[in-house]
Amino acid sequence: MLRKDFLWGGAVTAHQSEGGYNEGGKVPAVCDLTTTGEFSDFKDGIDTYHRYKEDIALFAEMGFKMYRFSIAWTRIFPQGDESEPNEAGLKFYEDLIDECLKYNIEPLITISHYEVPFHLTQKWNSWTDRRMIDCFLNFCRAIFTRYKGKVKYWLTFNEINILLHFEGKGGKQVAFESLHHQMVASAKAVIAAHEIDENISVGCMIAGYCSYPYTCDPKDVLANYKAFQDKFGYCADTMVRGYYPVYASRLWKQNNVTLNITKDDEEALKAGKADFLAYSYYMSNVVTTHQNEGESLDGAGTSENLKNPYLKASDWGWQIDPLGLRWSLNWFYDRFELPMMIVENGFGAYDKKEADGTVDDQYRIDYLRSHIEAMKDAVDYDGVDLLGYTMWSPIDIVSASTGEYDKRYGFIYVDMDDQGHGDLHRSRKDSFYWYKKVIASN
Numbered sequence: 001m002l003r004k005d006f007l008w009g010g011a012v013t014a015h016q017s018e019g020g021y022n023e024g025g026k027v028p029a030v031c032d033l034t035t036t037g038e039f040s041d042f043k044d045g046i047d048t049y050h051r052y053k054e055d056i057a058l059f060a061e062m063g064f065k066m067y068r069f070s071i072a073w074t075r076i077f078p079q080g081d082e083s084e085p086n087e088a089g090l091k092f093y094e095d096l097i098d099e100c101l102k103y104n105i106e107p108l109i110t111i112s113h114y115e116v117p118f119h120l121t122q123k124w125n126s127w128t129d130r131r132m133i134d135c136f137l138n139f140c141r142a143i144f145t146r147y148k149g150k151v152k153y154w155l156t157f158n159e160i161n162i163l164l165h166f167e168g169k170g171g172k173q174v175a176f177e178s179l180h181h182q183m184v185a186s187a188k189a190v191i192a193a194h195e196i197d198e199n200i201s202v203g204c205m206i207a208g209y210c211s212y213p214y215t216c217d218p219k220d221v222l223a224n225y226k227a228f229q230d231k232f233g234y235c236a237d238t239m240v241r242g243y244y245p246v247y248a249s250r251l252w253k254q255n256n257v258t259l260n261i262t263k264d265d266e267e268a269l270k271a272g273k274a275d276f277l278a279y280s281y282y283m284s285n286v287v288t289t290h291q292n293e294g295e296s297l298d299g300a301g302t303s304e305n306l307k308n309p310y311l312k313a314s315d316w317g318w319q320i321d322p323l324g325l326r327w328s329l330n331w332f333y334d335r336f337e338l339p340m341m342i343v344e345n346g347f348g349a350y351d352k353k354e355a356d357g358t359v360d361d362q363y364r365i366d367y368l369r370s371h372i373e374a375m376k377d378a379v380d381y382d383g384v385d386l387l388g389y390t391m392w393s394p395i396d397i398v399s400a401s402t403g404e405y406d407k408r409y410g411f412i413y414v415d416m417d418d419q420g421h422g423d424l425h426r427s428r429k430d431s432f433y434w435y436k437k438v439i440a441s442n
């Protein structure tokens, strides 16, 4: 059985939903200036900056117990390095938090979700510079203090391990360095949070998925294990245990990386261990060492992103694998025995809205139902301690990876498309009524 107080809900980010990118003293963050090719940038979102009350009322109608959202750093410290916070920004989130509490919805706040004040990227090239740590901490202290007594659950960085999945301009050295600074900043934020309010729980959040060896060739099995350690274990191990895992040295060596890890960093990691582990889960993957075997999903011919012949995929090629969710819950719980939360899980699809405003999204219900069942099995049969589940995203928002409006995840349809047609009107899809029943029956 799921716990009686299981935290059912949904999750969004500031930049994919708020809009109002230059209102209330906010200036653009890096994400506001990013275009994703032919589709939208993140300046407009779905206008939750002005419409959050209407949206939260709909979440409450579904029976939400938790709402995960992020705070735009640039609303609180527009440049990122000011000493005093912007009152209008603090007030905006305070009103949003109060609106959640009005319906007994517990806020779960992500402090940094793919966004950095543009000014800091100009000044220091963002997280490559360790002076970012103090700016981030200043931001954390301001919001922990202001929302003390109102917000119990926090996440420091969204999908912190994602930096290792991509090869940025500066190569691996820069990626590992930036990540080190972020993990130290996260640990220091945990310490600060506990100093300010001992009832606060701060989680680390990683992009979690499951991956399989393509064959039973021991080489494939080992390669898959190493890929899993490197992409998923690395951050969770460090942030939960409070020190780098033993395989980190192998990884640094392989990537020709040298890190400047100070004594102060080590002490912070140790003293600022995460209170719980949160992760996103959308799909699984396949790894092989065999040349020309398996069909590559990204077309790049890599050996770590193969099609799984046993699984179906979404229109964006994300392979649907509910059992992988159970597998990953087991893997993490065996490792840490720490309470966990699934803070993202959802199905991006093209929806067809009927003339009467309804949407038949049975495919979304199928996806979510099978994942929720697998999650429940992990609790019932495997003994995993799970605190909550915030699906992605309860309302249609702009896609993070493609900028599309038409890649929809919501229970609530938002009238806006990739061509910019629509008035942002909200309406209930079939899945809205289904999730309401799921929550009511726990």
Ligand code: BG6
Binding pocket: 013, 016, 158, 159, 207, 280, 344, 348, 392, 398, 399, 400, 401, 402, 407
């Ligand atoms: C997660 C991110 O990785 O995936 C979200 O934390 C994102 O920000 C979600 O929206 C779904 O991805 P996408 O690209 O379909 O929006």
